[in-house]
Amino acid sequence: MSYRLYVRPLAPFADPDQNPEVQLYSWVLHDASGDAQAHGSADTRDAIEQTLAQNSLDKVLLIGLVPGDEAAFCLADIPAKQSRFIQQALPYAVEEQIAQDIETVHLALGRHAADGYLVAAIDLNQMQRWQTLFSGWLHARLDAIYPDASLLPAPESGWMMCLDGEFVMMQSQRGEWLRMQADNLPLFAMTMAAPSSEEVIAEIPVQLYGLESDIENQQPLISELSGASGRVSVQQKPLEFSVLEFLAWSHHQHLCHPVNLCQGAFSIKVSGASPLKPWRPLIAVASLWFVIQLGLEVGLGVYHQQQADDLQAQAMAIYRQAFPSDQRTHAGNVRRVIEGQLRVAGSQGLDVDFITLMKFTGDQYGRLPGSGAVTFNSINYSRNRGELVVDIRADSYDRLSRLRNGLANQGLQAQIGSVVNESNGARGRLTVSGG
Missing domain, CATH: 1.20.5 (Single alpha-helices involved in coiled-coils or other helix-helix interfaces)
Known part of the structure; x- marks a missing residue:
C-alpha cells in the first residue's frame, strides 16, 4: 500500500544547513485510499520519523508544501509542443512577469491551460534550501514540492480562498494562486472587483474555507470583502479538520493542478535497490x-x-x-522419378514390352477421376522403338495431361502430341516408352 506524507514547515523557518532539528512541521499521513492515518500540528522531524517507524512504514512518499507567496505564478504562451523547445523558450516567455533576474530564478512547468502553460517561479537559493529541508528523511523519500496555495480546489468560477491563521490562501478559476496577509483582503477585493473596459459587471463568487475559529476571528474582514464593491459574493464554509488536511484531501481527489517545483536541476533522482537487483x-x-x-x-x-x-x-x-536428355527432373522430384524407373525396370526385366506399357497405362487410366470421360480410339505398339501410341479422347485437355503426368511419375517417357481442341473436349496422341 502506498502512503503519502504531507509536510508543511511552520514559521519561523530554520536554516536546514545549520539547525534543521529545531524546525517544526504540521503534517498528515494518508493511506492509498486517501484516509488520514496520523497527523500532527507542531512536531519535529524526529517525531514524525518515529511515527513512521512505529507503524512499520517505509518508502513513504513525502510531499513538501512551501508558502505560496514564495513561488510566483506565471503564464507562458509558448506555441511549441515539444518539451525541449518549451524548456528553451520558457525563460523568455515569463521574464517580464518576474521582478528579479531570470538567471537567479528556478522555473517549474505545469499543465497547459487555455491561456498558456502554468509556471511556478522561485528563487534558486530558496528552492535549494527547501529541497534540503525535505530530503534525507528516514522511512520517506521526497516525491514533490508544491506551493501550498496551489493545492486549493480549483473553482469553476471566481475564487477559492482559505483562511490560514493570519494569512489567506487563494486560487482563481484559471489556476493562479496567491498567499497574503488576511488584513489585505478588502484591498484585494476592490482590485478583484474592478471590471475592465470590455467586461460586463457581474457578481464574483468566492468560496471561503477556514477553521471556525479563524472565520469567527476574521468576520470584520470577511464583511469588508463582501461589501467592498458590492460585486463579491462570499460563501463561508467552515472546515472540520485542519487546513493541511484540507489541502491534502484536495490533492488526493485531483481537485487541483499544482506545479511540482522538483524539476530541472531539482528533479528527484529515485535511489534505492531495484527488486531485480x-x-x-x-x-x-x-x-x-x-x-x-x-x-x-x-x-x-x-x-x-x-x-x-x-x-x-x-x-x-x-x-x-x-540420363543426360532428361530436362524435367530436378532435385525436388529426382527421388520419385528414380523409384518409378526402378519399379518399371523391376517389372519388365531388361526391356519394356507391350504388356508392361499397357499395364502402366491402364493403371494410370484407372486412377483418373471420372475415367469414363476418357476413351482410347486406337492402340499401336512399335517393338523396334519400344513405344506404345494411343489415340485418345477426353472431355478436357486436363485429363490428358493428368494421364501423361501419372505415367511420367512412374519413370516412363510419356508425351502427348497432335492435340486438337474440340467443342466437346480434346483429342490427341499419347506416346509412352520406357525411356
Missing part, C-alpha cells in the same frame, strides 16, 4: 546462455542446409550423367 547476475548468465544457444542453433542450421544443398547437387550430377 539480486537477480541481475542470474539474468546476465541466462541472457548470455540464450545468445550462445541461439547462435549455435543458427550455425547448425546453416551448416546442415549447406550439407543438404551439396548432397542434392551431387545426386543431380550423378543423375545427369545417367
Whole structure:
C-alpha cells in the first residue's frame, strides 16, 4: 500500500544547513485510499520519523508544501509542443512577469491551460534550501514540492480562498494562486472587483474555507470583502479538520493542478535497490546462455542446409550423367522419378514390352477421376522403338495431361502430341516408352 506524507514547515523557518532539528512541521499521513492515518500540528522531524517507524512504514512518499507567496505564478504562451523547445523558450516567455533576474530564478512547468502553460517561479537559493529541508528523511523519500496555495480546489468560477491563521490562501478559476496577509483582503477585493473596459459587471463568487475559529476571528474582514464593491459574493464554509488536511484531501481527489517545483536541476533522482537487483547476475548468465544457444542453433542450421544443398547437387550430377536428355527432373522430384524407373525396370526385366506399357497405362487410366470421360480410339505398339501410341479422347485437355503426368511419375517417357481442341473436349496422341 502506498502512503503519502504531507509536510508543511511552520514559521519561523530554520536554516536546514545549520539547525534543521529545531524546525517544526504540521503534517498528515494518508493511506492509498486517501484516509488520514496520523497527523500532527507542531512536531519535529524526529517525531514524525518515529511515527513512521512505529507503524512499520517505509518508502513513504513525502510531499513538501512551501508558502505560496514564495513561488510566483506565471503564464507562458509558448506555441511549441515539444518539451525541449518549451524548456528553451520558457525563460523568455515569463521574464517580464518576474521582478528579479531570470538567471537567479528556478522555473517549474505545469499543465497547459487555455491561456498558456502554468509556471511556478522561485528563487534558486530558496528552492535549494527547501529541497534540503525535505530530503534525507528516514522511512520517506521526497516525491514533490508544491506551493501550498496551489493545492486549493480549483473553482469553476471566481475564487477559492482559505483562511490560514493570519494569512489567506487563494486560487482563481484559471489556476493562479496567491498567499497574503488576511488584513489585505478588502484591498484585494476592490482590485478583484474592478471590471475592465470590455467586461460586463457581474457578481464574483468566492468560496471561503477556514477553521471556525479563524472565520469567527476574521468576520470584520470577511464583511469588508463582501461589501467592498458590492460585486463579491462570499460563501463561508467552515472546515472540520485542519487546513493541511484540507489541502491534502484536495490533492488526493485531483481537485487541483499544482506545479511540482522538483524539476530541472531539482528533479528527484529515485535511489534505492531495484527488486531485480539480486537477480541481475542470474539474468546476465541466462541472457548470455540464450545468445550462445541461439547462435549455435543458427550455425547448425546453416551448416546442415549447406550439407543438404551439396548432397542434392551431387545426386543431380550423378543423375545427369545417367540420363543426360532428361530436362524435367530436378532435385525436388529426382527421388520419385528414380523409384518409378526402378519399379518399371523391376517389372519388365531388361526391356519394356507391350504388356508392361499397357499395364502402366491402364493403371494410370484407372486412377483418373471420372475415367469414363476418357476413351482410347486406337492402340499401336512399335517393338523396334519400344513405344506404345494411343489415340485418345477426353472431355478436357486436363485429363490428358493428368494421364501423361501419372505415367511420367512412374519413370516412363510419356508425351502427348497432335492435340486438337474440340467443342466437346480434346483429342490427341499419347506416346509412352520406357525411356
